[in-house]
Amino acid sequence: MTDQRPRLCSRALEGHEAVTTAAMKSRSNWAAVWLLLLLSYQGTFLWGLPLRGKHHRLHEHAPGVRTGALLLSGPLLAWTRGVTCSYRSLVPVVAWSVARHDYRMEDGQVRAERVRGRITSSNNGVTWSDCHVFVPGVAEECPRGTVSCSDGQCVSNTLLCDGQPDCVDGSDELDCEVIIRMLEYLLPVNSTLGTSKELELELTVQVSHVILCCVCRLQDSSPLECVAGEWTCTDGQACIPGTWQCDGNKDCEDGSDELLGCQRKLKCDEDKFLCRNHHCIHQKFRCDGVDDCGDGTDEEDCAVKIPSGKDCTLEKRHFQCTDFLSCVPLENVCDGTPDCLDASDEGPLCNQSHLMCSTYGCDGECYALPSGPTCLCIPGFVLSGKFKCADIDECQQYGICDQRCKNVPGSYKCDCVDGYNFNKQLNKCEADGGEALLLFASKKDLRVFHLQSRVYYKVAENLDHAVGVAYDGKHVYWTNLKDQEEAIYRSLEDGSNVELIVSSGLRLPEDLAIDWITDNIYFTDAENKHIGVCTNTGAKCAVLVNEDIDKVRSIVLLLSEGLMFWTDWGENPIIGRAGMDGSKPVAFVSEDLYWPNGLSLDYPNDRLYWVEAKFSKIESIKLDGSDRRVILEGVVEHPYAIAVFEDRVYWSDWQDREIESCNKFTGKNHTVVLKIKKNPIYSVHIFHPSMHPKVTNPCVGGFCSDMCLLGPGLSYTCACPQDKEMTNDKHTCRDVFKKEMVLVGAGHMIYKLDHNILGKQHVEELNIHAVYRIGGLVYDSLKDRVIISDVGNNKLFFMNLKNRVITPLVTENLGSVESLAFDYLGNNLYWCDTKMKTVEVQSLNTGHRTVLLKPSGDVVPTDVALIPEQGVMFVAMRSDHGVIIDKMHMDGIGGRTHVIDSDLTGPHIALAYDYDLDRVFWADSGRGVIESTSSDGKDRHGYVAGQYAPNHLALLGVDLFWSNWNTPRLYWSNKYDSAKISRIALDIPEGVERMALAAVRGVHPGSSHACQHNNGGCSHICLVSPNDVICACPAGLVLESGRTCSGHVHCHGDEFQCYLDNMCVSVKVRCNGVKDCPTGEDERDCPKECGAAEFRCHNGECIDKYLQCNDVMDCSDGSDEDCPKAGGDCDRDGWFRCGSGECLEDH
Incomplete structure (x- = not known):
């Protein structure tokens, strides 16, 4: 069931999705915040006045409610199943409309001393009710400065909600979420009923302040059902995660999660002290004069200590x-x-x-x-x-100063780095210039929490799997771990203008860090086992460290020194250090580590902090490798990420789904900052301008051709992307590989994907107006052009990749061509025509074409892959008998070898040959698999499975690309290892079911093959063969002397002559419904169709079926007696041979 029950407000901060624009963009402290609470009852409203010391924002999208709700930084208004006084505080009031009141008559007027108002607003099944307004008693009820208990007892208003019951009945501590202090004497309430004395009439009350307690009910009569892993509050009104039970914080309204079985459930380690609120603290914090429990129990029953x-x-x-x-x-x-x-x-x-x-x-x-x-x-x-x-020298004492320490005779002086001011009263350095932002990733969204004002909102939501997060003051960056779509994104700070920065070459990018000096993006990739860096657009990327790295996780940058640190929790766990250019990598910390997780730098204090997930502790060390210390241990469950700001350290707890904080030196004052219900909290990042001090950019004037990286000592190093190498001048990169791209044809569009091994995949859309529907694509690597098959108009075209000019290639006698292959040795174009049931070849030297293969019967060639160096080709064919892959010579001479004839479903088989592996890959649309075999066809290996009807393949560099039926995505994986699949969505027009692919590898150098020199001496077509070259002739011509084509063919008596094609076919295939002549002459001028009870002779005559195979020639051509011997097997599986020799289906 969909959970519509946000957790109680006392735990703060989850589920509030909308904030005002001003609140979202505000980073400064609020001296006074306008509280606007607009509630309606019978046409009257309550307007709030400025309330100092608290911070508010409007919640616009509470479940099922469109009106505003009041939110505070401490307690927040939440929605639960049952009654919960989720907000109670002193609120300034101008006017309030009520329907019930306690009053007494005096001189013809009503003097109201205690007023209770109720507001009900029902929207979409949610009723907002029981909003009570308490005007603490005045006049005779209770003395000035006191409030009334439920039983009439009067207690000081300073004791209200102070954590200790002062009323006998405890009513002064009921429904409390924050300590309430009366700001001033409450003016008496004076109101007039007018001429009527009926209590039910509306009464407008003038008061100065009220205590507001709002109760929210979800009107749902169905029984509460908590899902697995949740704990049901005993009042049956809310579900909370099981880990929230007995954690020291009341999550249930009735507090049952911190009462039932907690003493039995929660036990602290021997060196820990169990607080009354079930928190565990170190025994050394007991009776030290500081409330470390939070409820004061660690400072109770402390005897006078006798020093010893x-x-x-x-x-x-x-x-x-x-x-x-x-x-x-x-x-x-x-x-x-x-x-x-x-x-x-x-x-x-x-x-x-x-x-x-x-x-x-x-x-x-x-x-x-x-x-x-x-x-x-x-x-x-x-x-x-x-x-x-x-x-x-007191400055040698650990933690004596927050940042800088200066020793003076008999004492010391604390100081701060630029961007901070020293607070003498708190003995700490405070950042100057607005409040800090805490950003964190929680899988499906990115959130921001203002550390001082506690304003809280989402930057981005409905994400796939956000893990790493960083902010440079201009953009929020994050990593996406969604399978097959691993990427790095960025947006503006309000979540707008989302950009895809890195979309290729990532496998497990858990963390990232931004170099705000050069704007480069650093990231870790555990599956690729390296640390990478990209420019801030993702256009150029490089791998920096990939040696001795196993499972790299977190990364931080020390820009002032040009250094980077990372954690690796692999077989030999370490905290590594290297220059930001990848130079001088070393193991900075290598002892007593198991699962080093998040990292953070305390720049002003020159210390590195990390969380250790296995041993559940937080540690720090000086940047010179000395003074390693444990900050906190034992009370940390599963820390994932960490951040340091001012005198506190913040970390995310994966197991408890919360962000916690403590003093960065002592580990004391351990608090929960915020907690969320559904998803784990991953990376935590804190931003404040003081954390980005001004540093001179050494790359200015460096004149690097591609990438400039900071190096040790704040030097600079020029770097090259993976497809380039550095020249001797150490500043200029040159191409190593030819420009590679993948072309995707869909409808009348071609999508040009500049394939980067690591970086951003740039996609350019080309609208090919001359083409109606693209069926196939192939790259002509000799002329740097693409050949396009238009199955809509049955034509072939050239397209120049530089000027994109379209030129017709073949415009006649084409059926449906969806498979093209280019022979870069013979400069020939091969294709399969599924309508003509042929494999044809055309010389791009002379423009002549011929049919190489036309199988008999219902066999249809569907795809062809060439191996020019071996002079062979693989052809996929389908028929009613099944699907096969055959191997044959590229000249069409000689027999065919069945290479793969089992476990193929089809109907479409796509083929592609890889030169590096010397293997032929095929995609089986019916089985949803991609497999391969060696060029000799002697083995068979699976590559990927579970695809939805893969129908086109292309090989480029180390990657194999494919497209699936009716899917607007392009998929690829490393051809040596298919464990990791990547994909990218394309803006394919609706209704396009198939995408054709072609790999562009750059122009081929000139070849010494004979076909490229005077067309191999052939008059028309020069074909590559295992034995040098073979000359071939177009249909209608005959090869003479092995080189020249001329004249017409002469057919024998049992053959039919295709005059237009200058070829002979068996007379038996005449008028059999199949075009055996390429132009279809054999099926023209055929007699009418024979009846169901008739047999059609090869010459078109019709005879009764019972006359077939009766040892009497009833057809004039004798074809009715062309029968196999009785008892022989039929050609088709599932058919039965009659005694007369006739074959019938078994049924």
Whole structure:
């Protein structure tokens, strides 16, 4: 069932899809936010006034409701099945219309002291009801500054919703989501009923402030059904993820998820303390004066601590008794009164010690001890020798300053890098210039959370599988992991203008990082086992690091040093480091790692942070490789990504589907920032201008021809895309491979796909007006032109790829040509004509054509693939008997060999030959598979399965491309390994069922083959054969002396002469319904059709069927007795041979 029950508002922030434009684009702090709550009851409205200190936005699309709903940064208005007071706070009011009131008459007027208003608005099955307005009691009910409990008791308004019940009945803590403080004395309510005294009349009440509690009900009488993995609240009103039970936060309105079985369910590790709210904290945080639980339980029942061990030292002004049972403050030592149980703090030398201190010569302070006087230094100094004090370098103490630390005599001074201001009160550096944005990917959408104002909205939604996310201040970038469509996208910060940046060569791009200096995009690819970089348009890409990489996951850039860091959780897990140009790759951290996941840099503090998923902990290390520390462990479930900002670290928890935060030095103040219900949270990214300091761009003036990358020491390196190589000048790239592209023909359109191994697939649409419907395409690599078959008009055309001029090639005597093949040695064009049932060839040297193959019966050639170097071709044919693939000579001479004659379904078989593998690939439309065989036809291997009617193939570089029936997508995969399939959607016109493919590999160099020199000495057609060349003649001519074609053929008596085609066919095929003469002469002037009970003689005569095979020649040509011997097998499977020799179907 579709879940229409967003979780309760106390957990914050999921499901609010729409915000005002101003809120979406605002990054600055709000001094005052206009609260606009427009609710209707019988034509009256409540308008909100400015409310300071809170941040609001309008929720425009709550399920089933079109009116606005009030949202706060802490509690948010949510929709649940049952009654939930999901928002309660003090709200300024101008006027409120109510239908119920408590009042008393005084001097003919009504004085209302407690007013309750109800607003009901029903839309699409959802009723917004029970919005109560509480005006805390005044006058005689309760004294000024107090509120009334349900039982009439009065308590201070400062105790309302403070977490502790003060009313006897506990009503002051009911339906609370935030602590409510009265902002000012509530003015008495004065209203007039007029002349009527009926209570039911509408009453307009003038008040200054009210406490607003809105309750939302989903009107659904069906029983609540929670899906697998969800937990049902005991009130039956909501479903929550099972992981939210007993996690220390109330998700059910009745709090049952934090009551039932939680003490039994939740246990902390031995070194952890279990808080009352079920959080686990380190024991070392217990009784340290800081509320680490969040509910204060870690600071309860704390006895006065008696310093012992390392805390009982002279430097800390304490004396360790010799029995080690007590620790005494130094001021109590040698004071004449024993404080130690063994009196070791007093002794005979105490008086002498007091006297000696005056002349002892201490730099700091002198203390009398039972063992004699001793020198101690004032705070900030340490004893150096016996008398002298040396300054302590406090800056060496971990975490003493948020960013920069300067040591001064006896103390230290914290400072901040540019872009930050030091807050002395909080002892932290705060970013200057607006608030920070936290972006995260949650599979189906990208979301933004303002860390200060807590404004929360979606940037993009309805995504396929978003994982990595980054933001450079102009564009939001993300990676898509949808199978076969792995890509990198970007959009503007409001989600508009979505662009596809990288669409080819990606297999598992989990993370990305943006170099805001050069605008290059860096990304990891675990399946390709490399780190790549692309220009910000995706036009040019390069692989930087692909050695010693296994399962690379996260990547961060240290732009000020031209360095990059990455995590690899493969067989040898490491955190790697290299120059941003891929130079000098090393293992930066290699010990005590198992599943290193997300990475983040604390730029001002020169530290690298990462999350370890296997050991559930967060660690950091200095950028020089020293001072590795564990920040938090044990309480982290499955951390995926991490980000650092100011004094806090933020991370996503894959298992709990939440973003959490803690102090970046101590791990304390661990909080849940936000939590979502459905999808895991992947990458987390924080953006603030202060994190992008100004850095000089060394690429300016570098004059790199293609790509410029930052290098170590903020140097620059010129780089080349994968199809180019660097020249000796180290700045210019030159082509290594010929320009390659795939042409897709669909309808009257050709789509030119510039195929990049890694990068953006550029598609150009060409409207071919001269063509009605493209059936086949092939590339003429000698003249750099494409040959097009138009099955709509039964013609062949040339198209020049440079100027796109269309020239007719064949305009007569064509049937349906959907398969073309080019012979680049003989400069010949081959095709299959399914209507004429022929395989034909035309010399592009002379323009003459001839038929090479015309199988007998119902056999139809459907596709042809050439191997010019071997002089052979593979032909796919179909008939009523099935589908086969035959091998034969390209000159058509000699027999045919059945290469594949089983497990083929068809009806269409597409063929393509790959020179590198020396294999012929075929696609079987009926079985939905692509397979291959060696050129000798002696093996058979599967390539891919599960396709929907693949019908065209093309090979280009290392990739095999194919199209599927009635699918507007182009598919491809590595021809050596089909494990990863990619695809791209094309804007194919509606109604086009088949897409023809052709690979363009660049112009072939001139060949020494004889056919390319004086046409091999042939007068008409020069054909490539295994034995040099063979001359052939067009229909109607006869080859003489092996080179020249002339004259007409002479047919024998049992043959029929095709005059127009100058060829002979068996007289038996005359008038058999099949055009055996290419021009169809054998089927012209035929007698009428024979009846159902008649047999048609080969010469067209009709006789009774029972006269066939009766040993009497009833046909004048004797064809009725042309019968196989009785008992022999019939030619067709499933047919039975009669005793007379006749074949009938078994049934």
